[in-house]
Amino acid sequence: MSVRGLKVAIAGGSIAGCAAATALIRAGCNVEVFERSASGLIDRGSGIGIPGTLRDTLIEKAYLPKDYPNCAMARRWWQFPDGTKDGRLLCAQPAPAFANNWGNLWSALRNLVPNEVYHEGKSLASFEESPDGVDVRFADGEERRFDLLVGAEGYKSLVRSALHPSASPQYAGYVLWRGNYPETELSDHHFIDALDAETAWVTVPFPGGHSVLYMIPDFDGGNTPGRRRVNWGVYGPTPQGQPLDGIESIPPGKVTDATYGELQNMLQDHFPPAVRDLIAHSPQEEVSIQPIYDSVVDSFVGERTLLIGDAATMTRPHTASGATKALEDALALESLAMSCASLPDLLREYDELRCEGAKVLAEIGRRIGKAQVINTPNWGAMGPTDFATWTKAILAGDKLYIYGEDE
Numbered sequence: 001m002s003v004r005g006l007k008v009a010i011a012g013g014s015i016a017g018c019a020a021a022t023a024l025i026r027a028g029c030n031v032e033v034f035e036r037s038a039s040g041l042i043d044r045g046s047g048i049g050i051p052g053t054l055r056d057t058l059i060e061k062a063y064l065p066k067d068y069p070n071c072a073m074a075r076r077w078w079q080f081p082d083g084t085k086d087g088r089l090l091c092a093q094p095a096p097a098f099a100n101n102w103g104n105l106w107s108a109l110r111n112l113v114p115n116e117v118y119h120e121g122k123s124l125a126s127f128e129e130s131p132d133g134v135d136v137r138f139a140d141g142e143e144r145r146f147d148l149l150v151g152a153e154g155y156k157s158l159v160r161s162a163l164h165p166s167a168s169p170q171y172a173g174y175v176l177w178r179g180n181y182p183e184t185e186l187s188d189h190h191f192i193d194a195l196d197a198e199t200a201w202v203t204v205p206f207p208g209g210h211s212v213l214y215m216i217p218d219f220d221g222g223n224t225p226g227r228r229r230v231n232w233g234v235y236g237p238t239p240q241g242q243p244l245d246g247i248e249s250i251p252p253g254k255v256t257d258a259t260y261g262e263l264q265n266m267l268q269d270h271f272p273p274a275v276r277d278l279i280a281h282s283p284q285e286e287v288s289i290q291p292i293y294d295s296v297v298d299s300f301v302g303e304r305t306l307l308i309g310d311a312a313t314m315t316r317p318h319t320a321s322g323a324t325k326a327l328e329d330a331l332a333l334e335s336l337a338m339s340c341a342s343l344p345d346l347l348r349e350y351d352e353l354r355c356e357g358a359k360v361l362a363e364i365g366r367r368i369g370k371a372q373v374i375n376t377p378n379w380g381a382m383g384p385t386d387f388a389t390w391t392k393a394i395l396a397g398d399k400l401y402i403y404g405e406d407e
Contacts, residue, residue: 003337003346004028009136009144011124011159012152014041015102015323016309018109019330020150021117022063027337029148031117034138036153038121041106045180047216047231048105049073049097049320051401054327061331064108069221070098071228073214074199076402078387079272080380086191087204087272090379091387094404095201097320101217101229105323124158127305134304148343149305152326155247155293157311163302169247169293169314172366174209174373175238176290176317177263179282180231182218186281191274196225205379206270209236210372213278232279233317235373236266239289250289260284292316292369296362300355301347308333313358316365318372320402325361329354360398367394 006029010017013035021031035041050070058064076095082088110118123139127149134149151159155169183192192215195202201214213232217223238244241259250259267276295314300307309326332353340346371377371394382390391403 003340003343005030006147006343008148008150009034009146010150010152012154012311013118014152014154015106015109016311016326016329017152018106018113019063019327020152020308020333022109022112023330023334024337026334029337033113033118034122034124035118035120036123040120045216045219045229046102046178047180047214048100048102048323049402050100050324050327052096052098054324055098057331058327063112068108069104069217069223070100071215071217071223072199073097073099073201077200077202079202079204079275081270081272085272086274090382091384092200093387093391095402096404097402099214099216099231101219103219104217104221124153127159127162129303129305147304151305151307151311152309154310155314157307159305160297160307160311163305164297167295167297169295172292172294172316172369173238174235174292176292177234177236177287178290179279179287180216180229181282181286183215183228183230184226188277191278202275204271204275205372205376206266207376208373209234211235211275211279213275230278234263234266234279244291247291247293249291252286252288255284255287255289260287263287294362294365296359299351301351306347306350313362315362316369318368319361319365319400321361325358364395364398364400367396
């Protein structure tokens with residue numbers, strides 16, 4: 001069966017789903033996207049990093065417009081409290097990346113998918129593969145037959161669960177606090193100005209965790225000083241103030257007073273005042289908590305199914321590769337769909353090309369989590385040479401772009 005002309009259902013209309021739709025439409029497939037959210041995807045502007053080489057490829061191949069906004073990052077400061085306002089610089093590592101606003105990235109990809117094939121409020125309920133096709137059943141009772149079903153529904157993927165029922169996501173034992181806000185709200189810009197002067201972003205390490213803080217474009221695309229958003233995250237122990245609901249994040253507006261107090265205590269005890277104040281600027285009602293999970297599977301494909309992005313492999317956010325992985329999956333899918341003579345060839349080659357690398361990435365995330373959250377070193381005693389040795393041990397011969405290594 002030729003790939004061109006295939007009827008394809010894509011479950012999930014986020015970044016991975018829209019990128020996969022674009023890839024397969026360009027290959028001549030008849031694509032429909034089914035997004036379970038009926039009211040549009042919720043967008044709070046979370047930061048996403050991607051490598052410069054990938055950004056350039058996405059623009060070259062017209063997945064992103066030439067004027068797509070992002071914020072360049074070149075160096076990573078490891079900043080440690082020492083009694084001064086800004087703290088002490090332990091190390092400045094090469095860490096090239098481009099920071100994105102999730103909403104801007106999704107919108108750019110969504111604009112490539114024709115409205116008539118993008119269906120909101122349409123949730124996959126089950127499916128059944130056969131040599132002749134894949135029968136898809138939706139939550140509203142409708143049944144349709146397609147040639148291929150793409151699972152792009154993220155960490156809740158029904159397609160992955162059906163293909164790999166024993167591969168449930170595993171909790172890492174810690175969480176990521178998140179927040180962001182317009183930099184125009186700040187009265188003290190001195191630390192942001194210092195970061196800008198070196199195109200830097202900052203990490204504050206502490207016993208049992210660390211934070212990241214960097215600038216991202218605002219929703220209107222503003223990516224110059226004064227028009228961006230301050231984006232931050234703090235990795236730390238499971239909060240005791242309220243129970244976690246499995247893999248589900250605690251969204252903004254749902255963090256309790258007691259739980260928010262735990263974040264405030266971490267900031268007060270372990271952060272230089274300049275970075276503490278930048279993070280504490282986010283009010284309680286705008287802070288979220290993401291439990292950290294990961295999951296790998298042995299194959300990205302079935303007889304007539306294919307997984308992409310987080311539906312295929314969940315990696316910890318330390319690798320800054322969630323969107324990167326989905327976009328690289330889509331680029332590979334487009335190339336293979338245009339070159340493979342049949343659907344079985346496409347599925348086989350996609351699996352061979354993408355699955356093993358995702359396992360490596362997930363393992364890197366676990367090693368980073370162990371070294372930077374679970375079993376943290378004596379941060380204050382480390383200098384640049386110690387950081388270089390420590391980083392080399394974490395990567396263990398693998399490469400990751402935010403550590404100055406191409407993926």
